Amino acid sequence: MAFKFxxxxxxxxxxxxxxxxxxxxxxxxxxxxxxxxxxxxxVKSEEPYDPHPQYRFSYGVDDKLTGxxxxxxxxxxxxxxxxxxxxxxxxxxxxxxxxxxxxINGFNAVVNREPLAHYVKTVAPVAHYAAPAVVKTxAPVAHYAAPxVAHYAAPAVVKTVAPVAHYxxYAAPAVTYHH
Numbered sequence: 001m002a003f004k005f006x007x008x009x010x011x012x013x014x015x016x017x018x019x020x021x022x023x024x025x026x027x028x029x030x031x032x033x034x035x036x037x038x039x040x041x042x043v044k045s046e047e048p049y050d051p052h053p054q055y056r057f058s059y060g061v062d063d064k065l066t067g068x069x070x071x072x073x074x075x076x077x078x079x080x081x082x083x084x085x086x087x088x089x090x091x092x093x094x095x096x097x098x099x100x101x102x103x104i105n106g107f108n109a110v111v112n113r114e115p116l117a118h119y120v121k122t123v124a125p126v127a128h129y130a131a132p133a134v135v136k137t138x139a140p141v142a143h144y145a146a147p148x149v150a151h152y153a154a155p156a157v158v159k160t161v162a163p164v165a166h167y168x169x170y171a172a173p174a175v176t177y178h179h
Contacts (some may be wrong), residue, residue, distance in 0.1 A: 052078045079103050092116055 053076060060071035067088070074083030079102055086096040094116050099109040 054078070088116065089113070 034037045056075040057074040058071070062069050068089040070085070072083065072085035074081065076082075081101040082099070084096065084098045086094060092115060096112045096114075097109050098112075099107065101107045120142050
């Protein structure tokens with residue numbers, strides 16, 4: 001792997017130097033590399049520039065089959081945008097967002113949520129399919145008798161006590177005080 005990495009770096013170094021690998025029997029006169037010249041790019045726009053854009057749009061979706069319910073209204077007058085959108089969240093609340101945007105105040109939004117107790121999500125009807133009854137014949141099973149409780153003996157409880165050290169041959173040193 002290291003060899004591949006070193007080989008790739010050597011190849012990049014040779015390519016950036018402007019040399020091309022030559023066969024041992026070829027003799028080629030050195031050629032100056034062409035200079036890169038920057039060209040000015042001119043882009044023509046098909047649409048004329050509008051210094052004061054204006055628009056107003058709205059849309060709404062109310063699909064009873066899937067329960068998708070949303071709407072949006074937006075208008076723009078120059079650099080000022082005002083709008084509102086609403087949708088039904090998965091938890092049954094209706095979220096309404098009123099927003100404005102302008103170069104002085106930036107983007108501002110006010111979010112309101114209200115529960116929709118009357119909102120019932122309808123789902124596409126499900127086709128009911130009754131599978132034919134399947135009858136299986138099972139061979140009789142030999143009954144297994146579990147061992148009775150009388151055969152069970154609980155393991156004996158062994159109580160272990162930590163060994164006690166006896167210091168009978170060692171007497172505690174006597175402490176005497178001299179005045």
